[in-house]
Amino acid sequence: MELAQLVVFARPPAIGTTKTRLRRAFGDRGAAALYEAFVTDTLDLCARVREAGRVDVELWATSIDDPVVSEWGRRLAAVPRLQPDGDLGVRLSAAFDEGLRRYERVVIIGSDLPTLPLGLIIAAFDALNGASMALGPANDGGYYAIGATHLVRPRFEGVRWSTTNSLEDTVRANGDLEIAMLPPWYDIDEPADLDILRAHLSARPKAAPATARVLAELHAAQR
Numbered sequence: 001m002e003l004a005q006l007v008v009f010a011r012p013p014a015i016g017t018t019k020t021r022l023r024r025a026f027g028d029r030g031a032a033a034l035y036e037a038f039v040t041d042t043l044d045l046c047a048r049v050r051e052a053g054r055v056d057v058e059l060w061a062t063s064i065d066d067p068v069v070s071e072w073g074r075r076l077a078a079v080p081r082l083q084p085d086g087d088l089g090v091r092l093s094a095a096f097d098e099g100l101r102r103y104e105r106v107v108i109i110g111s112d113l114p115t116l117p118l119g120l121i122i123a124a125f126d127a128l129n130g131a132s133m134a135l136g137p138a139n140d141g142g143y144y145a146i147g148a149t150h151l152v153r154p155r156f157e158g159v160r161w162s163t164t165n166s167l168e169d170t171v172r173a174n175g176d177l178e179i180a181m182l183p184p185w186y187d188i189d190e191p192a193d194l195d196i197l198r199a200h201l202s203a204r205p206k207a208a209p210a211t212a213r214v215l216a217e218l219h220a221a222q223r
Helices: 020-052 067-076 088-099 118-127 166-173 193-203 209-222
Strands: 002-010 055-061 103-109 133-137 143-149 179-181
Touching: 002 020, 002 088, 020 055, 020 067, 020 118, 020 209, 055 067, 055 088, 088 103, 103 118, 118 133, 118 143, 133 166, 143 166, 193 209
Parallel strands: 002 055, 002 103, 133 179
Antiparallel strands: 103 143, 133 143
């Protein structure tokens, strides 16, 4: 059995259907362009994770026929996998079922965390040396990362997705397992989240260079 796998969940950056809550700030095209930058920075993070140790990386997308998704797969040197229909619990379960058949530890992250530090991904894998699951709390009541070992399959019965209860519900659904909590981080879903992102990138633009560039372009276009 291989040591570890990092899975990224993403969707094609389609205009009009991507990051729809950010359309109020940048319009349909701007929201799609910003999300594509989020994924670019996330894939750069994945490359650094792979360089840091024995971790394979896999991309699970809501569509694998999109040319941008195909390009993301080429960057990872991996064929994108298709997320099944269903809620996030169904899709996470499918990725864990597949990954934990081949790897001792699997960590899944989203693609709306362009500034996520390498250290938090490493911490998630390290936490699984002593716990059955790992969760990284996000600023909105959900989580930016979830990990598990080959000894368990996380359960998601009763989880209220896309609410402030998602993390709490996931902990409750797996109440019999030892769960390691990682330090919190922020994701970008609402226009208000952009204030945190701007402040972070003003101090450390290299934390997410593609996102910093596109965000600057979008602001310049609004002047």
